[in-house]
Amino acid sequence: MICNGERAVLKENLREIETKAAPHCLIDDSGKVQYGQFNQPIAQLGLAEFQYLSSMDKPASAWAKHFHYKQFQFVSVKTAHYILGFAIADIRYLGSGFCYVYNIAKQTLQEVSWLKPYGLAYGTEPSSMNSRAYINGKNTLSITIKNGQWQLAVETPFLSAELELVCQHSDQVMAMCSPTAYNGWTYTQKHNALCVSGNLSINGEAQHLNDALAGYDFSAGYMRRETSWRWASISAQLNDVCLGVNLAAGVNETGFNENVLWIDGQKQLLGPVHFEFTRVPASGSEQAPIDWHIYSADGRIDLHFSPLNCRQERLNLWLLKSNFRQYIGHFSGVLVDQCGQQHRLDKVLGLSEDHFARW
Template structure:
């Protein structure tokens, strides 16, 4: 990665101090970007109404709430992706292990009914999310906003702490969703990794490992879709870069697009994802273009592998594709510095959900 001075500086996007509780005393969500996690979502205080402005039933208030958590770990040899979702009707989870040199991906999946055998953290500041079966176990532990991953599956034994750079801020925001809902999203990329990681009985060095997490929760649209891009990477000179870009969700009032360089957070504007979705499994995936109209983001993503899943369960549907591949292009930060990316490993995702 190289840097040089751009000819313009975009208008800086602002954020405010994180509220103690996301739902205020009137039962309304507090919207905007925050300089840190909220301590409590306060879902029980939310005044939820239906489309005709009538108070929603307790059934609707319970089952319309969705939540998911995701962690990506990138080492010189492997990428690990771990997700846990609670969509009330069912709990689902997956873990994959991607061998970078061999371009091979293996995975395991969980599906649990109605809250049985899994849990998610109620707070992005403190809590536990976990799932366990004969296939293995996943556990996310959050203590004072710092994430820990415990993993035992696919030949992976992990007990890892994800640590941000000093003074590094996460992307934490809340937007209105649909007619009467809201979505809280918190992400932090380019985190240092410490602890222990053993893959197929072989201890993995963590000096050049990096990671990112995602905590998302709220009253999301019954039918939704999104495009997403993520980078957790270390450059040859030891600098860290992180990227989170999305389109299709969290775009009412502010965006979840952000770039981190050595822990410094740069909030970005809207981006477009240009790619071909309708290709057969026999065809190689085409490259993506991800860009903003003001030129601050101009990237090309070349897929190399994909973790995909299609579920059609009548009331519930999911068409999920998460690609692993390489980014090339330019990101201009909010100080006007251009960051040139050349074959930087990362993720993209294309997802439709009805839940």
């Protein structure tokens, strides 16, 4: 356990990470972006009001304002036997998505992916409270948000699902906006360790959702033309504690960060984290990094991650480059909550990600 003096320091550090009342619209009437950690999700982004400027401080063209905006949504679900991942990305001139099922016992991955040219069979709406994102084709995936409640529908040869992520307290959502590069911004909203209801069938076999836990990610904005990030996500039941974790580095660290711990549904904001690992060069039989070390300077986060499997994609197109790797694996180590209580993880299943993008 942490001593009383160290616990007092932790509490003092946490008081420095404060939320502010969420505005109804991210862009105010004067066209300025409102930055910070918010106590609620933001209903509308207000893209039409945003005064987007060039690097020479001149009004950007309508073409640039439209095509420089990016938005992506991701949902993960963990059941007793499977880990599921669903994603839809709208980078304006291209739409993409994926869906995978990881069999925990067999350590096998089934997946489908979508890649659609501009305006064809996909769509998103700029709201994390009321919107619909979809991508169609031989297989279909849609993510619908109604009053902050996330609903997912998917049909593939190996997976059929209609799911709802149950969010009972909107003030426990992590919602933040930070400046990006010279003239952009990124809004990110995430919530982990959510209960799941609905229907799920994998390879023709119905799955129960009694112990299922889920997390989501809504990210949007005028992101860097060339960007990268590292990310880790956990939704798990540890003895009598329901634990959620979101950790990231590379995108949202300009004055604020998106690192958060949920203990039995209660949000606790965290400080910056560092991801330490060695990338393995691409090859015909690519190996994952043996071990990741994810830690914070204040000692509240000290985790090791060992990959088991990976959903990856490499695209090298004219306007677009993407080197995407999302790993499924085990987390071990220690997390310290705001009361100084240590939460020990021993091979807890979760996700990590290493992504480079030029878009």
